[in-house]
Amino acid sequence: MKIIVTGAAGFIGSYVCRALIWRGDDVVGIDNFNDYYPRKCKEFNLGLTYMASGMNDSHYGGEEMREVFKKIFTYYPGSISEKKGSFKFYEKDIVNSEDIKEIFSEEKPDAVIHLAAMAGVPYSVQNPRLYTQVNVDGTVNLLYSCKENMVNKFVFGSSSSVYGNREDRKVTEEDDVTKAVSPYGATKVAGEVICHSFSSVYGISIIINRIFGPIYGPLQRTYGMFMQRAINYTYNDKEISIYGAKGLDSAKDSTYIDDQVDGILKCLDYETKYDVFNIGTSDPQKIRLWIEEIEKSMNKKVKYKVTESDRGDVSSSADISKAKKVLKYSPRMKLPEGVRRQVEIFNLMPEWYKTLREV
Numbered sequence: 362m363k364i365i366v367t368g369a370a371g372f373i374g375s376y377v378c379r380a381l382i383w384r385g386d387d388v389v390g391i392d393n394f395n396d397y398y399p400r401k402c403k404e405f406n407l408g409l410t411y412m413a414s415g416m417n418d419s420h421y422g423g424e425e426m427r428e429v430f431k432k433i434f435t436y437y438p439g440s441i442s443e444k445k446g447s448f449k450f451y452e453k454d455i456v457n458s459e460d461i462k463e464i465f466s467e468e469k470p471d472a473v474i475h476l477a478a479m480a481g482v483p484y485s486v487q488n489p490r491l492y493t494q495v496n497v498d499g500t501v502n503l504l505y506s507c508k509e510n511m512v513n514k515f516v517f518g519s520s521s522s523v524y525g526n527r528e529d530r531k532v533t534e535e536d537d538v539t540k541a542v543s544p545y546g547a548t549k550v551a552g553e554v555i556c557h558s559f560s561s562v563y564g565i566s567i568i569i570n571r572i573f574g575p576i577y578g579p580l581q582r583t584y585g586m587f588m589q590r591a592i593n594y595t596y597n598d599k600e601i602s603i604y605g606a607k608g609l610d611s612a613k614d615s616t617y618i619d620d621q622v623d624g625i626l627k628c629l630d631y632e633t634k635y636d637v638f639n640i641g642t643s644d645p646q647k648i649r650l651w652i653e654e655i656e657k658s659m660n661k662k663v664k665y666k667v668t669e670s671d672r673g674d675v676s677s678s679a680d681i682s683k684a685k686k687v688l689k690y691s692p693r694m695k696l697p698e699g700v701r702r703q704v705e706i707f708n709l710m711p712e713w714y715k716t717l718r719e720v
């Protein structure tokens with residue numbers, strides 16, 4: 362299959378590209394390298410993907426990354442020697458409908474995995490218009506190009522934020538999603554509703570993946586993620602702020618990157634007209650435990666202070682029984698090993714990465 366992956370230079374998107382290439386799909390990546398976090402980090406992700414496809418494009422990532430690349434590939438034994446698909450990349454903005462039209466008519470994809478977005482809650486509170494442009498208008502552009510080019514499969518990377526603040530119990534796909542508490546969550550709700558309308562009117566097969574983050578693992582998005590920030594701050598002897606009224610006892614339904622990628626690929630392969638799945642671990646871990654694991658892996662104390670909650674930040678945990686039953690999705694990574702790998706790769710990264718200021 363030929364698959365367009367949007368957000369291909371981002372954290373989750375780049376892992377998805379590599380997993381598709383390793384199973385033999387031809388991947389067309391789109392990303393505009395927005396400045397939410399440094400371009401250099403995204404070029405690194407892209408370099409890794411080029412390497413996975415057998416094309417050693419040192420333009421992305423550069424020679425300084427070779428050792429890190431090799432180490433990361435050891436987590437995927439067998440993948441390198443298996444038959445590979447191809448990789449092609451467009452540096453384009455999904456908000457530009459003409460560019461998106463051109464890519465679709467040139468590439469004629471069989472499916473789209475849509476992960477490009479303005480991600481993150483606090484930034485959306487300050488920049489709601491940007492979030493609607495990218496997350497809503499950008500999604501419409503892609504769906505419209507699917508309709509025009511008879512692309513019959515679309516996976517939408519949604520978010521647990523659509524549920525708003527539901528700490529009382531695990532949320533199911535049947536729960537109300539009209540009470541988002543951040544502009545980010547609201548744009549994901551809007552994206553889902555637009556997907557549903559395109560599926561109804563044009564018959565496109567659309568699967569909504571409500572991603573339960575933070576997604577963590579090596580090369581985790583370098584901005585706005587607690588774990589990456591804690592590792593960076595600890596390396597640089599800085600104190601980290603822990604948000605939320607429950608302090609060290611607040612818990613997040615974090616998912617290891619490989620489990621999330623597995624969920625996304627299972628959504629892609631699932632044949633139906635329209636459906637929605639929670640993809641997470643359903644096993645929220647307290648911040649206290651994350652800190653303990655980081656300290657073990659870094660062999661250093663994490664300095665922190667507890668402060669009040671971010672506006673719009675939510676805690677919810679996923680009921681994943683539907684994904685387990687229908688998709689045969691089953692998350693496997695345990696937090697200690699996931700953290701160990703994230704720290705291991707962090708330690709191998711060049712100094713510019715370890716000392717990034719805005720994390």
Ligand SMILES: NC(=O)c1ccc[n+]([C@@H]2O[C@H](COP(=O)([O-])OP(=O)(O)OC[C@H]3O[C@@H](n4cnc5c(N)ncnc54)[C@H](O)[C@@H]3O)[C@@H](O)[C@H]2O)c1
Pocket residue numbers: 367368369370371372373374391392393394395397403453454455456475476477478479480481495499518519520521572573574575576582
């Ligand atoms: N990481 C998480 O914990 C998490 C949790 C829930 C949902 N999600 C969703 O998963 C998806 C991927 O998240 P991520 O953590 O990999 O974030 P990321 O920021 O690393 O990746 C998103 C990518 O999209 C690109 N992008 C943004 N605007 C674009 C535009 N207008 N045109 C083209 N490309 C554009 C960015 O440059 C970036 O590389 C997003 O849709 C996000 O909302 C992530």
